[in-house]
Amino acid sequence: MDFKDSPEEAAYRAEVRAWLQANSQPRQRADQVFGEGLDDAAKLAAAKAWQARKAQAGYAAITWPKEMGGQGGTAMQEVIYKQEEAGYLVPRMIFENSLGQCLPTIATWALPELKARHLAKGLAGEEIWCQLFSEPAAGSDTGGIRTRADQQGDQWILNGQKVWTSGAHFCDYGILLARSDWDKPKQEGLTMFILDMKAPGVEIRPIHQMSGDAEFNEVFLNDVRIADTHRLGPACGGWKVMLSTLMHERLAVGGHLPTDLHKRLIDLARKCRWNGKPAIDDARVRERVADAFLLQHGVELIIARGLTALSKGKAPGPEMSITKLVAAKAMQDIASFALELAGPEGALSHESIGQDWHYMQRLWLGAPGARVAGGTDEIMKNVIAERVLGLPGEIRNDRKAPFREL
Amino acid sequence: MCLPLPNFQDVTVNFDFSDDQRRLQDEVRKMLAATSTSAEVRKVLAGRTAYSEPVWRKLIDMGAAAAAIPETYGGAGLGYLELCLVAEEAGRHLAAVPLSSSFYLAAEALLKGGSEAQKQRWLPRIASGELIATAALGAGETYLATPALRFDGSTLNGKAAAVPDGIAAGLAILSAGEDLVLVDLDSSGVDRRALASLDPTRPHAELNFRDTPAERLQGGRQGADIVARVLNGAAVLLAFEQVGGAARILDISRDYSLERKAFGRQIGSFQALKHKMADIYTRNELARVHAYYGAWALAADAPALPLAAAAARVAATTAFKHAAEEGIEIHGGIGFTWEMDCHLYLRRSRHLGQLIGSEHAWRDRLAHELIEEAA
Numbered sequence: 001m002d003f004k005d006s007p008e009e010a011a012y013r014a015e016v017r018a019w020l021q022a023n024s025q026p027r028q029r030a031d032q033v034f035g036e037g038l039d040d041a042a043k044l045a046a047a048k049a050w051q052a053r054k055a056q057a058g059y060a061a062i063t064w065p066k067e068m069g070g071q072g073g074t075a076m077q078e079v080i081y082k083q084e085e086a087g088y089l090v091p092r093m094i095f096e097n098s099l100g101q102c103l104p105t106i107a108t109w110a111l112p113e114l115k116a117r118h119l120a121k122g123l124a125g126e127e128i129w130c131q132l133f134s135e136p137a138a139g140s141d142t143g144g145i146r147t148r149a150d151q152q153g154d155q156w157i158l159n160g161q162k163v164w165t166s167g168a169h170f171c172d173y174g175i176l177l178a179r180s181d182w183d184k185p186k187q188e189g190l191t192m193f194i195l196d197m198k199a200p201g202v203e204i205r206p207i208h209q210m211s212g213d214a215e216f217n218e219v220f221l222n223d224v225r226i227a228d229t230h231r232l233g234p235a236c237g238g239w240k241v242m243l244s245t246l247m248h249e250r251l252a253v254g255g256h257l258p259t260d261l262h263k264r265l266i267d268l269a270r271k272c273r274w275n276g277k278p279a280i281d282d283a284r285v286r287e288r289v290a291d292a293f294l295l296q297h298g299v300e301l302i303i304a305r306g307l308t309a310l311s312k313g314k315a316p317g318p319e320m321s322i323t324k325l326v327a328a329k330a331m332q333d334i335a336s337f338a339l340e341l342a343g344p345e346g347a348l349s350h351e352s353i354g355q356d357w358h359y360m361q362r363l364w365l366g367a368p369g370a371r372v373a374g375g376t377d378e379i380m381k382n383v384i385a386e387r388v389l390g391l392p393g394e395i396r397n398d399r400k401a402p403f404r405e406l
Numbered sequence: 407m408c409l410p411l412p413n414f415q416d417v418t419v420n421f422d423f424s425d426d427q428r429r430l431q432d433e434v435r436k437m438l439a440a441t442s443t444s445a446e447v448r449k450v451l452a453g454r455t456a457y458s459e460p461v462w463r464k465l466i467d468m469g470a471a472a473a474a475i476p477e478t479y480g481g482a483g484l485g486y487l488e489l490c491l492v493a494e495e496a497g498r499h500l501a502a503v504p505l506s507s508s509f510y511l512a513a514e515a516l517l518k519g520g521s522e523a524q525k526q527r528w529l530p531r532i533a534s535g536e537l538i539a540t541a542a543l544g545a546g547e548t549y550l551a552t553p554a555l556r557f558d559g560s561t562l563n564g565k566a567a568a569v570p571d572g573i574a575a576g577l578a579i580l581s582a583g584e585d586l587v588l589v590d591l592d593s594s595g596v597d598r599r600a601l602a603s604l605d606p607t608r609p610h611a612e613l614n615f616r617d618t619p620a621e622r623l624q625g626g627r628q629g630a631d632i633v634a635r636v637l638n639g640a641a642v643l644l645a646f647e648q649v650g651g652a653a654r655i656l657d658i659s660r661d662y663s664l665e666r667k668a669f670g671r672q673i674g675s676f677q678a679l680k681h682k683m684a685d686i687y688t689r690n691e692l693a694r695v696h697a698y699y700g701a702w703a704l705a706a707d708a709p710a711l712p713l714a715a716a717a718a719r720v721a722a723t724t725a726f727k728h729a730a731e732e733g734i735e736i737h738g739g740i741g742f743t744w745e746m747d748c749h750l751y752l753r754r755s756r757h758l759g760q761l762i763g764s765e766h767a768w769r770d771r772l773a774h775e776l777i778e779e780a781a
Contacts, residue, residue, distance in 0.1 A: 001487055001702045002420050266780045286773035293776055294696065294721050301695035304421040311420065319691040326688060384687055385680035389660050392675035 005080075009311065012077050016059075016084045023053055024088040030260075031359065034091045044170055047091035051125025060123040061099065068107060069123045076311045093215070097166055098122050102129035102175050105245045109232040110194065118173070130171040132162040132195065132219060133242060139164075140379045142177075142242070143186040143398075147221060149178035149193065156180075156193065156231070158201075158224040164373075168204045168217035171197050175245065177238050182404040189403055190238035194230040201225075211365040259300055261334045262293040264359060265341075271356065272341040279341050288337050295330035299323050318388040325380040332367035335360045421698065423487060430484075431491035434470050438499035444747050450502035450607045451750070456574040457538075457609075462503040465492070466535035471509050475517070480530030486639070490646045490701040497647030497758070498654045500750055502607040504538050504571040506647070506761065510640040512539030515579045519586055519632035521624035528577060528588075537576045542569045543633045544581040545763045555582035555615065562589055562620035565612065570761065572611025573600050579623060586623040586632055593619045605753035638715035640762050642700035645722035648758050649697050652690045652722070652729040655751040656683065659736040666738075679736060686729045693718075693725035713779070716772035723758070723765040730755040 005013060034050075035043035054060050055069065062078040064070025071077070103122045106115060121127040138144035147160025158178055168174070174195045181189035195202070201224035206214040233241040266289055269280040279285050302323055306316030338360040339346045342353065350358040371377050385391040398406050423431070442461045449455055465471040473488040475481020482488075489509070496505050513532050516525055516539075531537035555564040566572075566580055578589045589596070595618035601610045623632070660683055663674030673679055700718030703711040730752040734741035741748040759765060 001423060001698070001705065003702070004420065006420075262776055263780050266777055280777060283770070286777070287769055289776055290716075290720065290769045290772040293772065294692070294717055297699075297717065298692035298695055298721065301421065301699055302691065305695060305698070308420055308422045319694070322688045322691055326692065378681070381681040381684035382677070384684040389656075389680075389683055389687060391660065391663070391680050391683065392672055394677070395671075395675070 006311065009076060009080060012073075013080050013084060016081050019057055019059070020084055020088050023057075024050070024085075024090055026087055027089055032089065034089045040170075043091075044094070047094045048125040050091055051095055051123075055120075055124040060095075060125075061103075064107075069120055074310075074313075076307070079307055079310060094167065094170075095125055095128065097131050098125075098127075098129040101131050101245050102173070105175055105192075105232060105241065106194070108244055109192070109241055111229055114194065114229070127172040128167065128170060130165050130168050130174040130197070131245070132165050132168075132174045132176040134162065134164040136161060136163055140376060143190070143239070145177055145179050145190060147176070147178040149180040149191055149226075151180070151228070151235075154228045156191075156226045156228065158193070158195075158221045158226060160221050162219040162221070163216075164207070165204075165217045165219050166215060168197065168219050169206060173197060174219075175232065177242055179403065180238075181236050183402045184236060185400055186398055186403045186406065187239040189236055190242070191235050192232040192238040192241040193226050194232060195224070195226065199224050199226075209369065211362070211369065259296060261296055261331070261363075262289050265289055265292055265334060265338050268338055268341050268356065268360070272343075285341070288334075292330070292334045292337075295326060295334075299327045299330070318384075321380070321384050321388060324374060325377055325384070328367065328370035329377065331363055331370055335364035335367055339364060421702070423491060427487055427491055430470070430473075430488055431495060434465075434468065434492050434495040435498070437464050437468065438495050438501060442496075442499040442501045444750075447500045447502050447607055447747075447750060450609075453606060453609075457504055457571065458502045461501050462535060465496075465501070465503060465505065466533075471505055471535070472513075472533035474509070475513055475529055475533045479517075479525055480533035482533075486642075486705040487701055490643060490697070490704075493643045493646035494650035497650030497754075500607065500651070500654075500747075500754055504540065504574055506640065506644060507540035507571040507575065508532055508538050510643040511541035511543070511636060512575075512577065512579050514636045514639050515541050515543070515586065515623065515632060516588075518635050519623045519629070520588075524588065524621075524624060532577075538571060538574045539577040539579070540569055540571045540575040541579040541636070542566050542581065543579075543586075543637060543762075546767055547764060555580055555587070557582035557585050557587045557620060557622070559622070560619065561595075562587055562615040562618045565614050567612055568601060568610045569613050570608065570610055572613050573598055573609060578613065581629070581633065584629055586629040587620045588623050589615070589618060589620040595619075603757065605757035607750065607754065608757045634712070637762050638711050639704050641715040641719035641768065642697065642704045644758050644761060645693065645697040645700060645718035648722035648726035648755070649690065649694050651751055651754055651758070652686070652693065652726040655729045655733040655748070656686050656690060658747070659683065659686075659733040662737055673736075673738075682732055682736065686725075686732055689721075689725040689728055693721040696721040713772065713775040716768045716775060719762075719768040720765050720772055723755075723768070726751075726755040727759055 035046055038046060051060065058071040059081055061070040062073040062081055063075055066072045103119060106118055118127060122129060133142055135145055135147060137146055147158060147162065149156045149158050160178065162176065174197055176193050176195040177190055178193065179189050180191040201222040203220040203222065205218045207216045207218060208214055209216070266280060269285050269289070270278055272279040274282050302319050306320045309316045345353055350361050375383065382394065386393055438461065441464055442458065446458050446461065450458055469482035470492045472481035473484040473492055474486050477483035493505070496503070513529060516528055528537070528539070532539050550567045552565050552567040555562055555566060562582060569578060576591050578591055580587050580589060595616040597614040599612040601612055603610050660674065663679055664672050666673045696718045700714040702708070703714035733751060734748045737746065737748055740746055
């Protein structure tokens with residue numbers, strides 16, 4: 001047990017550092033983000049330019065084989081790259097779905113000519129992809145999809161609605177799961193397609209989130225035509241394709257806490273006064289500072305264990321499944337307590353009370369989303385209970401019946 | 407809502423035990439599964455013996471108990487990482503032995519604060535199991551308000567109110583005001599009284615001293631500094647016992663929930679119990695990684711040890727208490743019987759959680775470290 005890279009990892013890290021230094025700008029402030037001051041179109045153009053450079057150097061798909069535009073590297077090298085990149089002003093959340101889910105799915109399931117047409121462009125950021133699985137009636141229960149895909153000759157006609165589609169408003173293509181057979185049980189009647197987001201009949205509407213942002217969209221499909229060549233995997237084989245898509249997401253372990261929340265809590269507690277004394281001297285506050293550290297550092301350490309397994313060429317252990325559950329709830333609890341430090345004034349918006357409070361207020365408003373996104377706390381607990389502890393699955397009445405009868 | 411990967415300065419990529427260390431753990435686990443059985447633990451529970459001699463003998467003979475004592479003093483000369491894994495197994499199998507008294511506390515106090523002569527005189531006897539040693543290093547939390555022991559440079563007077571393994575021990579290291587004092591308990595003027603403990607598998611005693619010959623622990627360091635260092639190490643080692651115990655009671659409860667049926671189903675299929683067990687698992691795994699981090703800091707003697715030890719102490723104490731309490735709840739009525747082992751884990755969680763100060767004292771220590779660090 002030590003806290004060091006192996007010689008090979010250290011060499012790779014040095015190589016990555018040198019490339020990043022030559023090609024990007026390090027962050028000057030902890031909360032500085034890519035493209036500050038640019039409008040959306042200019043930011044997107046800058047992001048695409050960055051991704052093209054990254055792909056040129058082979059860092060867009062480190063673990064992919066060289067002949068597919070990757071580096072033929074290890075999962076650990078990918079992690080090292082991400083760790084190093086985190087200190088630089090690079091775009092976030094624009095290419096994640098392309099690289100993490102959609103392109104690997106294309107690489108596995110698409111026809112050769114479509115791979116040739118899309119993979120290189122996707123890696124270079126020329127085309128951006130989104131994932132269209134969730135629907136109003138298919139959230140935690142992804143098998144409940146009701147978007148119809150009706151075959152007509154060598155085409156499919158799609159009708160229905162998708163929801164929570166990240167980035168649909170700037171994406172070029174998407175992978176979409178639809179119901180092609182209503183007489184089969186729910187998971188057996190689904191088919192996966194490539195959707196051209198600019199095709200006639202595709203309508204994208206932003207979702208106004210409770211946090212005030214609009215990162216997600218509703219996507220409506222009205223008689224959208226998709227060529228059968230753009231089917232991914234067999235007709236009615238969509239569930240298996242979807243599982244393979246989500247497998248690729250395995251290492252992208254969603255939703256970590258920022259690692260410095262206890263420091264931000266300490267900082268605010270120094271500035272607040274409780275009964276005339278600095279709040280940081282109050283035993284109740286100190287207790288919460290300690291608990292905040294235990295949760296966020298615990299998540300970091302669990303990820304460190306997962307990385308250790310990767311570094312040794314093994315699969316990360318089952319404990320990785322608790323990170324998102326712990327991180328999202330901790331974010332909510334820590335932010336909630338931080339706001340309480342200021343008493344009645346803590347209920348004022350940061351615009352009124354001061355910029356010091358901006359970060360924690362954003363976190364507090366974002367936390368309910370973090371607890372739901374990528375699996376609600378309750379779904380995550382079922383996953384832990386069933387897959388890690390080996391407890392029985394839920395009793396269900398929807399496994400065998402034809403979907404139209406549910 | 408995807409936030410970036412953690413930003414370790416120098417990235418942690420080797421945060422686990424080595425294959426050799428895991429093999430040692432496996433051996434200890436197999437040995438304890440065979441010897442530290444429920445029936446054996448219950449001999450100590452019933453007060454028929456002060457500790458389990460067969461289990462103690464095996465832990466000594468394997469070189470497991472003395473893993474962290476250098477070979478020059480008769481130990482196995484392995485290290486703290488190995489001792490941590492031994493501790494995890496001791497906790498998992500409720501080993502009713504003076505491992506913490508003799509090895510986490512007394513031997514460590516000697517190693518960190520003893521003179522060369524003191525180390526040579528006592529450590530080989532502790533390592534060989536010939537002598538059981540114990541330590542009572544004082545705590546900030548108290549009810550009995552026993553006056554401090556009085557040490558005049560050569561004799562000791564007064565009372566040590568609750569000394570773990572105080573009946574079985576032949577040597578004690580005690581806080582006496584500013585001093586750390588070493589007492590041969592076979593000397594004249596030592597009077598021992600067995601005390602009833604909430605965990606009778608880990609017995610305590612009151613020790614009374616009347617002009618008892620004693621000597622100062624000669625380390626050239628301030629007593630308080632040695633105490634802090636010993637307690638930090640003990641916090642990590644005890645955390646491993648707690649993590650082992652918490653993992654075991656979860657296993658036992660999970661297995662029972664798969665056997666027991668109610669309302670026509672395995673009770674483990676009810677979401678209320680599935681989520682309860684997922685919660686236990688979650689806390690256990692958080693405690694485990696904090697214990698691992700503590701193990702690293704202890705083995706590396708890292709500046710982060712005070713912080714890492716406090717974090718391990720709090721996380722593991724809360725996890726084991728929670729697992730033990732909820733383990734009984736999962737069992738239902740049968741879990742409340744003397745015959746089931748559930749209460750042995752509950753009792754052990756109480757003992758381990760208070761032996762070197764409660765989670766509350768350690769949480770405040772953790773907060774102190776964090777606030778200092780942020781200053």
